[in-house]
Amino acid sequence: MSFSKIQDLARQGKLPNSLLGCPHPICKSCQYGKAHRHPVAAADIAQPIDAGNLTPGDRVSVDQIESSTPGYVDIFKGKPTSAKYHAASVYVDHASRYTFVKYHYSTGAREAIEGKQIFERLALTHGVKVKAYQVDNGIMSSHDYIEHQHANQQAITFCGMNAYGQNGIAERYIRTLCDRARTMLLHAMEHWPDVITLELWPCALKMAADIHNATPGPSGLSPEEILTKQWARPDRFLDFHTFGCPVFVLDPSLQQGHKIPKWKPRARQAKYLGHSPRHAQTVPIMLNITTGLCSPQYHVMFHDYFTSTESRKTMFYHPAGMTSSLTTVLMF
Numbered sequence: 156m157s158f159s160k161i162q163d164l165a166r167q168g169k170l171p172n173s174l175l176g177c178p179h180p181i182c183k184s185c186q187y188g189k190a191h192r193h194p195v196a197a198a199d200i201a202q203p204i205d206a207g208n209l210t211p212g213d214r215v216s217v218d219q220i221e222s223s224t225p226g227y228v229d230i231f232k233g234k235p236t237s238a239k240y241h242a243a244s245v246y247v248d249h250a251s252r253y254t255f256v257k258y259h260y261s262t263g264a265r266e267a268i269e270g271k272q273i274f275e276r277l278a279l280t281h282g283v284k285v286k287a288y289q290v291d292n293g294i295m296s297s298h299d300y301i302e303h304q305h306a307n308q309q310a311i312t313f314c315g316m317n318a319y320g321q322n323g324i325a326e327r328y329i330r331t332l333c334d335r336a337r338t339m340l341l342h343a344m345e346h347w348p349d350v351i352t353l354e355l356w357p358c359a360l361k362m363a364a365d366i367h368n369a370t371p372g373p374s375g376l377s378p379e380e381i382l383t384k385q386w387a388r389p390d391r392f393l394d395f396h397t398f399g400c401p402v403f404v405l406d407p408s409l410q411q412g413h414k415i416p417k418w419k420p421r422a423r424q425a426k427y428l429g430h431s432p433r434h435a436q437t438v439p440i441m442l443n444i445t446t447g448l449c450s451p452q453y454h455v456m457f458h459d460y461f462t463s464t465e466s467r468k469t470m471f472y473h474p475a476g477m478t479s480s481l482t483t484v485l486m487f
Contacts, residue, residue, distance in 0.1 A: 156335070156366065156370070158177075158179045158180065159179070160370070161174060162174055162175055162177075164370070164371065164392075167371060167375065169371065169389075169391075169392055170392065182338075183345075184338050184339075184341050184342035184345065185338050187337075187338070187341045188334060188335075188337040188338025188339075188340075188341050188342075189334040189335075189337075189338055191334075208249035208250050209250055210250055211248050211250045211251045211253070211278070211281075211283045211381060211382050212248065212250075212278060212283040212284050212285045212286055213249060213250055213286055213287065214248075214249045214286065214287045214288070214289055215246055215247065215248050215249065215274075215285055215287070215288050215289070216246070216247045216249065216288075216289045216290075216322055216324040216325035216328075217244060217245070217246050217247075217271075217288055217289070217290050217295060217325060218244070218245055218290070218291055218293075218322055218325035218326060218329055219242055219243065219244050219245075219259075219262055219267070219291075219293060219294065220242060220243050220245065220329055220333070221241065221242045221262060222240070222241060222242065222243075222356060224353050224354065224356060225239030225240070225241060225354060226239055226240030226241065226258060226354060226355075226356050226357040227239070227240070227354045227355050227356075227357060227358065228240060228258075228357075229357075229358065229428070229440070229442075229449045230447075230448055230449060231448065231449050231450060231451075232448070233448075235446070235447035235448060238260060239260070239354070240258040240259065240260060240357050241259070241260060241261060241262075242258070242259040242260075242261065242262045242266075243256055243257060243258045243259060243357065243360060244256070244257045244259065244267060244270045244271075245325055245328060245329050245332065245364075246270075246274045246325075247324050247325050247328045248278075248283075248378075248382060249289075249324060250381065251378045251379075251381035251382040252328075252367075252372065252378045252381075253368055253378040253379060253381070253382040254328055254332065254364045254367055254368060254378065255274045255277065255364065256332070256360055256361055256364045257269075257270030257273055257274065258357045262293075262294055263294065264294050264297040264299040264300050265299070267294050267295065267297075267300060268299065268300060268303050271300075271303065275307075277432070278382070281382055281383045281384070282384070283382060285309060286309060286310065287309060287310035287311065287312065288304065288309060288310070288311045288312070289311075289312050289314075289321075289322055289324070289325070290311060290312070290313060290314070290322065291313070291314050291322050292313055292314060295311075295313075296313060328367075331363075331367070332360055332363045332364055332367070333360070333363075335359075335363035335366070335367075336356060336359035336360040336362070336363045337356075337359075339359045339362065339363065339397075339398035339399070340353060340355060340356060340359045340398070340399070342397075342398075342399075343355075343397070343398055343399030343400070343461075344399075346461035346464055347399060347400075347401065347426070347461055347464045349464075350399075350426060350444055350464075351399045351426065355399065355428070358398075358428040358429055358442075359398055359399075359429075361429055362395075362398055362428070362429035362430075365395070365429060365430060366395060369387065369391050369392065369394075369395075377391075388436075391436070394430065394436050394437060394439075395429075396427055396439070396457045396459050397427070397457075397459040397460070397461075398427065398428070398429065399426050399427060399428075400426070400427050400457060400458055400459050400460075400461055401424055401425075401426060401427075401458045401461065401463050401464055402424070402425050402426065402427050402439075402441055402452075402455050402456065402457050402458070403422040403423070403424055403425075403455065403456045403458075403463075404422055404423050404424075404425050404441055404452050404454065404455050405421065405422050405454035405455070406419075406420070406421050406422060406423070409421060409454075410453075410454050422456070423443075423445075424444060424463075425441035425442055425443050425444060425452075425455075426441065426442050426444060427439055427440075427441060427457065428440045428441065428442050428449065431451060434451045437453070438451045438452070438453055439451070439452060439455065440452075441455065
């Protein structure tokens, strides 16, 4: 997220007022993660892609991304799996701009249909039924995918060959989410290279989508508020911390009110991976750096600036007054 957007949120009272007078910092991780060519002026478009899509579910843009870097699969019980994610589908609702990410082991039709079903179940929990989709001529044009659309009485519109701009909403949000996820990953790797690896890109991509969904737009409402038709908590942003930062998790026996030997460590170190839709928003997901398993934890202490990591390298410039734990993650 750009610093100008952070200052807009401060004007809305979502972040501390002390951020309003800060000069815009140059973030090395942002330069590494978001550098791109300068835009070329294009002809005006007479009809916006989302024209007429005024209600959540009217139309959803979908596109897939592939990653040559295998992605970590979050496992909560048992043993870590050797399977890896290699792709993801990104869903963007036109009316609310709510974004949903579903990871895939491959780019096959079966997994694409499964991701579509999960997204639609999520939408239905908020009373939203998806009526139509805008897609590329990829796996979404396969026979099985189209048959699933027809069985659910949903319209589907395809882009022309090599006319990717016709699915520009999904394309633009994929770029935004990937830029933010890449920046968060590189920032964490800079400060904790012994533990953070590029395999965590699925978790970073999911957290980038969560931050986007919680960020108020021009209307003052966030995408998740528009989709769910419910006000978010005033302190919603306090749920987020710096991706991959070290976290100290209280010993399970102490969490249950029991005692442990006097000289035994009272906490273990883990790394923060964001939040899971299966748990409360105030319960973060931790990755155990010893077992490789994930777990939802509540009794934790965050070190957002990586001050407790042994492989700490250069620190970034933080303007005076930026004391919130969100400063680091929201700069992306």
